[in-house]
Amino acid sequence: MRVSSTETIEGGKILYSIGTIKAASAWHAQGSVPHQTDWQEGVMADLIRKAEDLFADAIIEVNYQVDGIACLDEGFGVKRQRILATAVAVKLSSKA
Numbered sequence: 271m272r273v274s275s276t277e278t279i280e281g282g283k284i285l286y287s288i289g290t291i292k293a294a295s296a297w298h299a300q301g302s303v304p305h306q307t308d309w310q311e312g313v314m315a316d317l318i319r320k321a322e323d324l325f326a327d328a329i330i331e332v333n334y335q336v337d338g339i340a341c342l343d344e345g346f347g348v349k350r351q352r353i354l355a356t357a358v359a360v361k362l363s364s365k366a
Contacts, residue, residue: 271318272328272362279328279362288359291320291329294337300349310334313355326359333357 272279293316295309313334321329337354 271321271326273314273318273332273357274328274330275332277330279330279360282328283363284328284330285361285363288321288324288326288361291317291324291357291359293317293320293355295353297350297352300351309353313353317355317357321357321359324359325361327362328360329357330360331356331358 272282274280278284293313295313314332317329317332333356334353335356337352
């Protein structure tokens with residue numbers, strides 16, 4: 271699976287966009303990074319799996335952002351957040 275954070279794929283030509291895909295990290299304390307050190311690899315693996323399910327050749331415009339804040343620990347007020355990754359699954363031209 272080819273991956274790009276921009277709207278283009280180096281050495282490839284985008285034939286058409288299939289659609290937006292999303293994946294998220296586990297919830298973690300607000301203002302900190304996820305505890306698991308491989309959170310980004312896990313989120314990327316989820317994005318790739320979703321793109322493959324759509325028969326995409328590549329994903330472009332990969333973006334990470336904080337996805338919402340929730341108070342998951344009732345009574346303690348501990349706020350949690352997660353990292354959401356979004357991307358666009360695309361089909362590439364065979365003449366790339």
